[in-house]
Amino acid sequence: MARTKEFSEDQALDKAIEIFWHKGYNGTSAQDLVTHLGLSRSSLYDTFGDKQKLFAKALNKYQSDSYVKVKEILETATNIKDTLTLIFKLAVVESLEDRITKGCFMVNSAVELAMHDEEIAKIVRDNQKVMEEVFFTAVKKGQEAGQISTKQEARLLARFIFNTYSGIRVLARAGEKDKQVYDDILKALFSLF
Amino acid sequence: MARTKEFSEDQALDKAIEIFWHKGYNGTSAQDLVTHLGLSRSSLYDTFGDKQKLFAKALNKYQSDSYVKVKEILETATNIKDTLTLIFKLAVVESLEDRITKGCFMVNSAVELAMHDEEIAKIVRDNQKVMEEVFFTAVKKGQEAGQISTKQEARLLARFIFNTYSGIRVLARAGEKDKQVYDDILKALFSLF
């Protein structure tokens, strides 16, 4: 029927994630998107609708990608406590290294947009729900295997893990570069397990 | 020499805190400021310079006000653990009640601007420093009085308190309305004390 797209929609979305992650929704202009995605304005609008729709699609992809990643890691883990430690240590390394996409795209979007955009708010809340569930399942498994203390309920620990993660990502976004600060937080978190 | 101002600069700043807190920096337009502060454009710019300067002044006032408040409460406290519990329970109530200025203005600003505005980044980092110090002093006092466990170092606990607070404020900003979620987080936090 017609010409084929010269770009991959998925790759374009990854580029959109990058620039929105770095600059936020309101901080990213249409020109920024054209430049960073390497598409013309028409292709961009023909493919994704408008800026808000593109943002929602990008955030959805980010949530899906990161969810699948964490879920897989935890489901194939033999020692839950060690694996959780690994996940958090990786988050710390990322926080200290990355110079562009600091923090967490989901946390940033929650703070900037959840109050003002119901579609984004729903993505954020859904992410929270499924992430809590992933942690919950993992903690439960860890408790049954005797790797995690049963002093606290699995639900409570799952929620606390998620909350601590959010805090760390804010810290990273604020530019905290002292590894000791992160390590203290991790030490405190894992003292509960 | 001349006419006196018809408005209080301090009250105007409080209004600026409100609107910036609610909408963020990039989400707040000059017209929003004029409308919400009740000043003319000229008065606004004559008094505060420009939007960025007004924001920085507003954030500075917010940090100063909230710092003084927490510091006073903790310094006059007879039981540190109970007082910390009270502070966090109040934060939860605010998170559940407030419909406008959800979350924490400092956390929101850190996420939105710290990477892109060095002046704001400095305010955020300074706030982090002094808040950690307030918590540190309080925890230390609590440990010496036997109100807080000495199983963890005071420095570590102070950092963890701050981090958990950030997380809670993100949760509130995301629109979490389930009190049980907040209570679980608080229960986990205080199980460390």
Next chain:
DNA sequence: CTAATTCAGGAACGTTTGTTCCGTATTTTT
């Protein structure tokens, strides 16, 4: 009362914003 000063309101500025439209190139189907 006059002069000096600073106020407040609103028009106006040039930019930048997000979005649309048009002309052309390219590919696929008939």
Next chain:
DNA sequence: AAAAATACGGAACAAACGTTCCTGAATTAG
């Protein structure tokens, strides 16, 4: 080969942006 359909680049759009300037009113000092 012709026709249909879509991608592309860039010009063009109105609206909103942050900021400045101009006007006249108000207040105080001399």
